[in-house]
Amino acid sequence: QVTLKESGPVLVKPTETLTLTCTVSGFSLSNARMGVSWIRQPPGKALEWLAHIFSNDEKSYSTSLKSRLTISKDTSKSQVVLTMTNMDPVDTATYYCARTLPGKGQGYYYYMDVWGKGTTVTVSS
């Protein structure tokens, strides 16, 4: 059974750095063409894609947040870590990680098939 679990602080102060960990089970982060994505959702708002990392260590970041994000993985620990610097109250959201798999079709055909339950982060002094 594939599961993903997000963990990290519930509360961070403005200007601090947020570190979130996604611990996966039921699959390996070294599986070919498999990856993990991070997505967030502010209260009452839409989903926002943040970043992904694949088994070959290929990484991509949201253009608007690229300067603040770093994604990495530790295959031996089955963990993917996302750090976000200079946190602001507008970054208050539920943060999800999701397994990312290749589908089929033209162009970019990856999709997020299994999601974690999410972890809620509040940014406040």
Add this chain to the structure above:
Amino acid sequence: QSVLTQPPSASGTPGQRVTISCSGSSSNIGSNTVNWYQQLPGTAPKLLIYSNNQRPSGVPDRFSGSKSGTSASLAISGLQSEDEADYYCAAWDDSLNGGVFGGGTKLTVL
């Protein structure tokens, strides 16, 4: 403002067929595949449709997806009360070199 445009709301009565549209551009839907996610209240999103029109195992065949040009649609037939949820389309955007979501459509079953 989301890169992909969805109607904020949709509604239907039990048994009806409802469609939700997702409009994009040549750099996202026009070039790449579209995925749909269902988010029930207070829960994490769940994959509903991938690669434009593929259903993961366990998703009822009442749900179907299609894509034409720079737009995509999700159709739900035989609407049921448990379909009341938020629905999001998603795709990769070549210009942004990142994933993009629609703003979400809140489906109400009357």
